Amino acid sequence: MPARKHTPIRTCVACRSAAPKRGLIRLVRTPQGLVEVDPTGKKAGRGAYVCCSVSCVQVALKGKKLERSLKVSLPAETAQELLRLVAQAQEEEVTRS
Numbered sequence: 001m002p003a004r005k006h007t008p009i010r011t012c013v014a015c016r017s018a019a020p021k022r023g024l025i026r027l028v029r030t031p032q033g034l035v036e037v038d039p040t041g042k043k044a045g046r047g048a049y050v051c052c053s054v055s056c057v058q059v060a061l062k063g064k065k066l067e068r069s070l071k072v073s074l075p076a077e078t079a080q081e082l083l084r085l086v087a088q089a090q091e092e093e094v095t096r097s
Contacts, residue, residue, distance in 0.1 A: 010049040014060035024049040029070040
């Protein structure tokens with residue numbers, strides 16, 4: 001009988017729900033201090049995860065939960081990119097179903 005593959009679980013900083021790593025969006029503070037969206041989930045640096053829903057992203061941005069998790073202020077461009085990415089992902093999900 002083959003062994004079951006381990007699925008990493010991460011927690012959303014906004015709603016605190018646990019989900020598989022692939023179902024969340026990762027933001028990373030690089031060693032240079034920049035904050036970037038990490039679609040691969042493999043960039044080096046301190047990471048924070050948020051659900052792929054507009055409401056969770058808005059809660060995380062409004063409550064400065066991402067900034068607290070990353071221990072750095074979040075640039076407006078990164079926040080806009082994150083909102084755009086989540087809106088695009090939800091739009092693709094709607095068209096698939």
